[in-house]
Amino acid sequence: MNSSSHNIFLIGLMGAGKSTVGKLLAKKLDRRFLDADHVIEERCGVKIPIIFEMEGEAGFRKREAQVINELTNEQDLILATGGGAVLFPENRRLLSERGTVIYLHANPTELWHRTKGSEGRPLLKNGDPKKILENLYTIRDPLYREIADYVIETGKPSVNQLVHILITQLELSA
Numbered sequence: 001m002n003s004s005s006h007n008i009f010l011i012g013l014m015g016a017g018k019s020t021v022g023k024l025l026a027k028k029l030d031r032r033f034l035d036a037d038h039v040i041e042e043r044c045g046v047k048i049p050i051i052f053e054m055e056g057e058a059g060f061r062k063r064e065a066q067v068i069n070e071l072t073n074e075q076d077l078i079l080a081t082g083g084g085a086v087l088f089p090e091n092r093r094l095l096s097e098r099g100t101v102i103y104l105h106a107n108p109t110e111l112w113h114r115t116k117g118s119e120g121r122p123l124l125k126n127g128d129p130k131k132i133l134e135n136l137y138t139i140r141d142p143l144y145r146e147i148a149d150y151v152i153e154t155g156k157p158s159v160n161q162l163v164h165i166l167i168t169q170l171e172l173s174a
Helices: 018-029 036-044 048-071 089-098 108-115 129-147 159-173
Strands: 008-011 032-035 077-080 100-105 150-153
Touching (some): 018 032, 018 077, 032 036, 036 048, 036 077, 048 089, 100 159, 108 129, 150 159
Parallel strands (some): 008 077, 008 100, 100 150
16 A cells, blocks of 8 residues: 555445545545546536447546546545546556555445446446446456455445445554
8 A cells, every 4th residue: 555645546346336435535534535437527528428429438448547647646635436447557556556545345236236227327338237247347356456455345334334444444554
């Protein structure tokens, strides 16, 4: 873990709770919170599904890598990354070198229940969403674990309990 940086990066599949947990964690720690996907949308002036439609996943990932490179250089930031940010080795390197990485883990079935019916998830549009989540999990779970300083199970605890667990972990390692 990189103790010279006070950044905290939240990683995990879509529906893991990165934004929800990140916002509350930032409030409790009196830090700035950013969601990488929201930053990309603000800069492009369109929602992520439109970026996927116009530029494909490759175009989106290129934009995402630029945003991660830039935002991980900030100080005292809590950043929720997009679920696929870990696919680029350079993103994984930057996240692990520039802050504390927390993997919010949930199993694919749980994620499917959480994301059912939600708009703005372009990767779930083409095919069986549950099967897609299982495939994404198979590919990404090892990448998340490769760079995670902490793996936090998001299944049972409430958001408040999760944030309390995270703060305790961070204080114990300080």
